[in-house]
Amino acid sequence: MFPEQNPSDMTAIPQTAPDSLAVALSEGFLGLANATWEKVLLSLATIFAAWVLERVAIRVVARSFDEGAQQYRLRKGVSYGLSALALLIVGTIWIDGLRQVGTFLGLLSAGLAIALRDLVADFAGWVYLLWKAPFKVEDRIQIGQHSGDVVDISMMQFSLIEIGNWVDADQSTGRIIHIPNAHILREPLANYTQEFPFVWHEIPVQVTFESDWQKAKAVLTEIVEDETRELANAAREALRRRPGRVLISYEKLTPTVYTSVRDSGVLLTIRLLVQPKTRRGVEHRIWERTLEAFAEEPTIDFAYPTRRLYRAPEDIADDSAQARILDALKRSVADVDLHD
Numbered sequence: 378m379f380p381e382q383n384p385s386d387m388t389a390i391p392q393t394a395p396d397s398l399a400v401a402l403s404e405g406f407l408g409l410a411n412a413t414w415e416k417v418l419l420s421l422a423t424i425f426a427a428w429v430l431e432r433v434a435i436r437v438v439a440r441s442f443d444e445g446a447q448q449y450r451l452r453k454g455v456s457y458g459l460s461a462l463a464l465l466i467v468g469t470i471w472i473d474g475l476r477q478v479g480t481f482l483g484l485l486s487a488g489l490a491i492a493l494r495d496l497v498a499d500f501a502g503w504v505y506l507l508w509k510a511p512f513k514v515e516d517r518i519q520i521g522q523h524s525g526d527v528v529d530i531s532m533m534q535f536s537l538i539e540i541g542n543w544v545d546a547d548q549s550t551g552r553i554i555h556i557p558n559a560h561i562l563r564e565p566l567a568n569y570t571q572e573f574p575f576v577w578h579e580i581p582v583q584v585t586f587e588s589d590w591q592k593a594k595a596v597l598t599e600i601v602e603d604e605t606r607e608l609a610n611a612a613r614e615a616l617r618r619r620p621g622r623v624l625i626s627y628e629k630l631t632p633t634v635y636t637s638v639r640d641s642g643v644l645l646t647i648r649l650l651v652q653p654k655t656r657r658g659v660e661h662r663i664w665e666r667t668l669e670a671f672a673e674e675p676t677i678d679f680a681y682p683t684r685r686l687y688r689a690p691e692d693i694a695d696d697s698a699q700a701r702i703l704d705a706l707k708r709s710v711a712d713v714d715l716h717d
Contacts, residue, residue: 420467427463431456495559499533502558506530511561517569517653520561523554526654534558546657569653573625575612578656580647580663582679583639589676590643594634596674597645600666601632604659605649612650642680 434455505511512518516527518537524547525537539552569576584593612630632649651659671677 416470419470423463423466423470427459431459434459495557496533498559498562499557502561503530503532505561506535506558511566512568512571516571519567519569520556521564523556525549525554528553532558546660547653548657573612574615574652575608575650576653576656578649578651578660580649580660582645582647582667583642583681584645585642585678585680588643588678588680589674590636590645592674593643593671593677594636594645596670596677597634597647597667598632600663600670601634601647601649604663604666605632605651608650608652639680641682 435452438452438455512527514527514530517540518524518527523537523539524541525539526549527535528538529536534555534557537554537556539550539554540547542550542552544550582593582597584590609630609632616625616627616630630650632647635646635648637644637646647663649659671679
């Protein structure tokens with residue numbers, strides 16, 4: 378039998394390196410339990426798998442459909458569907474372990490909210506776009522100083538193909554403008570096509586005071602009614618079938634020619650309904666027909682800024698006297714030359 382030792386006489390045995398590593402692994406890395414890191418890895422794997430599936434689905438859609446608009450809608454549907462599925466799976470993974478990392482997530486969320494406030498606002502704008510749908514792809518809108526046709530809507534921004542700027546009559550410039558979604562919450566938004574797919578347009582035509590303005594008005598009325606007859610019927614049908622979310626009421630949808638007087642002549646203003654994307658084409662046809670019709674009417678002339686001078690009778694008399702004196706001098710000179 379060995380002699381019994383006093384516990385107080387025993388010295389502490391230092392831990393070896395493998396023992397320290399085992400303790401560190403059992404306690405977790407960065408203060409988080411191993412189970413938490415398993416959830417992190419599962420979450421990353423889920424996100425990566427969703428990304429791979431999205432890439433594959435987009436290629437399948439591109440090969441299966443030729444129409445650009447249809448491809449765009451299917452790609453967006455696949456992207457949103459896989460994102461929602463991945464979010465659901467990640468939420469399921471973390472739902473049981475949220476208490477273990479509650480403090481960590483709280484600090485992380487507070488830091489991200491401060492550092493990424495613009496991105497958070499963009500995401501909130503995207504949620505608003507999905508919820509209220511103030512516009513959709515292919516709508517023509519104006520937000521702030523930018524106008525264009527919507528070609529893409531994503532989680533952080535939406536894109537427009539620009540109209541206007543240095544190009545007249547709301548036609549495309551060819552530039553793509555990317556606008557953060559947060560602007561939806563901060564700036565006024567005008568939609569040209571959502572509730573009522575027509576806009577009012579005006580074309581001013583000015584004739585001289587000496588012209589037969591009543592005949593000119595009748596000619597313009599005939600031209601504009603012929604050009605927009607189908608548009609007026611379509612607008613009336615749109616109001617009947619699509620009451621929309623707002624009250625839109627017009628007593629008259631047919632074109633009108635208004636009369637007013639300006640310094641240079643009588644102003645005849647054509648007011649008519651047009652589709653936003655065809656405004657310039659309609660005005661082009663109306664102007665060509667107007668030029669041809671007025672060219673055949675001798676009693677109608679276009680007005681433009683002119684200057685007229687009126688002279689007093691005594692000034693005219695003085696000029697006549699001077700002309701007679703000059704004429705007499707010329708005859709005298711001619712007589713002298715003959716005698717020489």
